[in-house]
Amino acid sequence: MSQIVTVNPATNETIAEYEQMGKQSVDAAVARARRAFREWKRSYETRRGYIYNLAEYLTQHKYELAEVATQEMGKAIKESVGEVEKCAKTMVYYADHGDSFMADEVLNTDARKSFLAFEPLGVIGSIMPWNFPYWQALRFAAPCLMAGNVIVMKPSRITLQSGLEMAKAFAEAGVPDGVFQSLTGSVETANCLIDSGVSAVTFTGSTQAGALVGQRAAGRLKKCVLELGGSDPFIVLDDAIIEDAAEGAVKGRFINCGQSCVASKRFIVGKNIASEFIERFVKNTSKLTVGDPTSMDTDIGPLSTRDGLEAISEMVEDARSKGANVLAGGKQIGDKGCFYEPTIVTDIKSDMMIAAEETFGPVAPITVVDDEREAIKIANDTEFGLGASIWTRDLTKAERMSRRIESGIVSVNNVVVSDPRIPFGGIKNSGFGRELSRHGMMEFVNVKSVRFYDNLTHHHYVE
Numbered sequence: 403m404s405q406i407v408t409v410n411p412a413t414n415e416t417i418a419e420y421e422q423m424g425k426q427s428v429d430a431a432v433a434r435a436r437r438a439f440r441e442w443k444r445s446y447e448t449r450r451g452y453i454y455n456l457a458e459y460l461t462q463h464k465y466e467l468a469e470v471a472t473q474e475m476g477k478a479i480k481e482s483v484g485e486v487e488k489c490a491k492t493m494v495y496y497a498d499h500g501d502s503f504m505a506d507e508v509l510n511t512d513a514r515k516s517f518l519a520f521e522p523l524g525v526i527g528s529i530m531p532w533n534f535p536y537w538q539a540l541r542f543a544a545p546c547l548m549a550g551n552v553i554v555m556k557p558s559r560i561t562l563q564s565g566l567e568m569a570k571a572f573a574e575a576g577v578p579d580g581v582f583q584s585l586t587g588s589v590e591t592a593n594c595l596i597d598s599g600v601s602a603v604t605f606t607g608s609t610q611a612g613a614l615v616g617q618r619a620a621g622r623l624k625k626c627v628l629e630l631g632g633s634d635p636f637i638v639l640d641d642a643i644i645e646d647a648a649e650g651a652v653k654g655r656f657i658n659c660g661q662s663c664v665a666s667k668r669f670i671v672g673k674n675i676a677s678e679f680i681e682r683f684v685k686n687t688s689k690l691t692v693g694d695p696t697s698m699d700t701d702i703g704p705l706s707t708r709d710g711l712e713a714i715s716e717m718v719e720d721a722r723s724k725g726a727n728v729l730a731g732g733k734q735i736g737d738k739g740c741f742y743e744p745t746i747v748t749d750i751k752s753d754m755m756i757a758a759e760e761t762f763g764p765v766a767p768i769t770v771v772d773d774e775r776e777a778i779k780i781a782n783d784t785e786f787g788l789g790a791s792i793w794t795r796d797l798t799k800a801e802r803m804s805r806r807i808e809s810g811i812v813s814v815n816n817v818v819v820s821d822p823r824i825p826f827g828g829i830k831n832s833g834f835g836r837e838l839s840r841h842g843m844m845e846f847v848n849v850k851s852v853r854f855y856d857n858l859t860h861h862h863y864v865e
Contacts, residue, residue, distance in 0.1 A: 406559050406588060411476040411704040411740040412695055420562050420586040428554075428594040431583045435525040435552045436599065438580030443522050443550035446504070450497045453548060455575035457493040460486055467536065467567055472695045474561045475532050476704040476740065477658055479696050489540040495822040496843070500548035503840040504847070513853040520847040522550030523625070527600035529592045529615060530565070531607045532558035532706055533661045538606050538629075539568060541820060543582065545843035546604075554600065556585045556592045558607075560706055593618065602626060602846055606663075609785075609831045627835030627845050629663070629827060631760045632788030634809070634818060635781035636666035639774060640674040642793035646815065648682035651766065654791065654817035656690060656744055659702050660764040661710070663832075664789045664811070664818045667761050669768040670777045676770045680748065683766070684730050687744045692735060704740040705763055711740040714763035720755045721747055721767070731764070760786065774803060782808045788828035789818035810836075 408417040423431075442449065460467065468482035477485070509516040526546055530539045535557060543553055557565030569584040585591055596603055596618045602625040605615040612630040619626040636654055638647045654666030671679050695703030705711045711734065718732055731745030745765040750757050756767045771777045781790060789811040792800050797814065804812040810828040811818050820826045820838060827836040836842050 406562065406586065408474055408560065408562060409707075410473055411706050411708075413739055417473060418563060422587040423585050423591050423594075424587075425594045425597075428585060428587075428591060428598050431554050431585060432525055432527075432595075432598045432600055434580035435554050435583060436580075438578055439522075439524055439550075439552045442547075442552055442578065442581050446501050446548070446550075449548055449550065450500075452575060452577045452581075453493050453497040453544070456571060456577065457490040457497070459571050459575045460490040460493070463571070464490070467564075467571075469696070470567050471535050471561065471564050472703070474564055475535065475706040476695050478700045478703045480698050480700075481658060485534055485537045489536050492541055492544050492822045492838075496544040496548045500545065500843065503545075503843045504549060511853060513855050515854040517852050519850040519852060520549070520844065521850055523846050523848060524551060524601035525599065526551050526553050526846055527595040527598070527603045528553050528555040529595065529603065529605045529607070530555055530557050532560035533658055533663075535561035535564035536568065537820075539565070541822070541826075542604050542606075542837055542842075544822070545838070546846050547581070549843050549847050551601075551846050552581045554583045554585065554595060554598075556587060556595050559588045562586050596624070597622065600624065604835075604837075604846075605629070609833075612833055625846070627827075627837070628833035629835070629837060630788075630831060630833035631762075631786060632663045632665075632828060632832050633667045633760050633784050633786040634664060634789040634791070635777075635784075635807075636669045636817075637774075637777045637781060637790070637792045637803075638669070638671045638675065638679055639777070639792070639794040639796075639799075640672035641795045642672075642675065642679075643795065643815075644675055644678050644682060647793040648679055648686055650791070650793065650815075650817050651679075651683050652686045652690070655766045656687070656702055656764050659705055659742075661706060661762050664820065664826075666766075666791060666817060668781075668784075669766055670780050671768060671770050672774075672777070673770050673772055676768075680729065680746070680768060683768075684746055687730050687746060687766075690744050692741060692743065702744060702764060705742060706740070708740055710763060711742055714742055714761070714765055717755045717759065717761060717763075718745060718747065718765060721750070724751055724754050725749055726751070726754060726756070726767075758784075774799070778803060778806050782806075785831040786828070787830035788832035789813065791815075791817055 731743030735741035
């Protein structure tokens with residue numbers, strides 16, 4: 403198989419070359435994982451100690467780990483550091499609380515004793531993206547490992563070294579061989595992983611790729627969780643605190659250069675405050691520093707790939723040609739690397755690419771609406787259903803609206819973020835299943851029903 407080459411999107415320079423693992427290598431990794439699983443599942447306390455060690459390693463090496471991610475996919479270094487810190491905290495959270503999440507659940511039935519036991523499934527195949535190379539992988543890994551499962555991960559071809567750094571972190575933390583392994587490869591390697599002896603599959607990535615993963619896993623009767631794309635509405639009502647909403651808009655749209663499934667992607671603004679909100683949004687956006695992602699002063703680095711840059715450029719040019727008004731940004735920066743200006747666009751029409759497709763880059767389309775009814779209608783008029791945010795002083799109204807929004811997550815007066823205490827996931831073309839919280843832990847366990855009877859007398863048998 404051909405080699406995979408990784409490229410620094412800030413400089414266009416080649417970073418490294420990696421072997422594409424085939425069926426034999428993947429099957430060998432899964433076999434190692436199966437051997438490790440037999441011992442790993444036995445003791446929660448033993449697992450807890452190893453995961454605390456891992457969290458400590460991540461904290462101590464956060465700058466070195468951050469540099470790898472920034473070099474591979476262009477994330478601003480301060481965001482990369484924050485990502486590693488969040489991983490460490492989430493590891494601690496599950497080490498602290500996983501035993502209570504996994505505790506037997508006693509039920510009241512006609513039997514003498516009834517309970518549910520939650521038992522690990524075995525080897526979980528993990529196919530992960532490039533945009534949060536550590537966080538996406540470890541937010542799944544933390545609950546999965548504490549439940550007693552083991553993991554074989556195929557990271558994105560863009561961030562292969564980040565994947566290998568995670569495997570190294572587990573080894574340095576003393577975690578037994580085979581508990582967490584990272585493969586190098588591309589689509590063919592991922593397919594080999596799904597086809598292998600794994601018990602279940604988790605995938606984070608595009609809707610199109612997720613559909614193929616789900617189809618392949620289902621054809622082999624394997625449970626899967628799909629965390630896919632999003633086109634999250636950011637609704638600013640007429641009674642919102644404008645300064646807070648405009649500040650949140652910058653944070654929600656431009657984090658990670660706009661390359662986040664749960665980023666704010668469609669701005670839906672009440673007509674009475676639209677001009678003030680847009681003015682503040684543009685002003686705040688103009689203060690962002692775009693440039694060298696290795697500098698702590700940089701807010702936005704490059705997009706991760708040339709293809710990503712071209713896709714965003716095409717969207718903006720399509721909107722411009724159909725009458726959109728570009729208020730800020732709207733063009734590539736320089737000819738070195740994959741940099742694009744933070745961009746704000748108004749006068750959006752339904753036939754524009756920017757209105758229907760996921761904007762995976764630093765572009766904010768704004769639509770002005772007459773009232774909350776129209777806001778809800780536009781918010782739900784999408785194939786996606788991951789997150790949404792609502793900005794208003796009226797919390798009763800916000801709760802009513804939150805129940806009408808078709809999404810897995812709603813945040814009021816703040817941007818949508820993932821939090822280990824709260825389930826994360828979407829509906830519609832944003833996927834199915836949940837990560838994080840106890841619900842995320844339950845995705846990859848066998849919910850075993852156990853009942854004790856005194857004798858067979860007086861019981862009827864109906865399936």
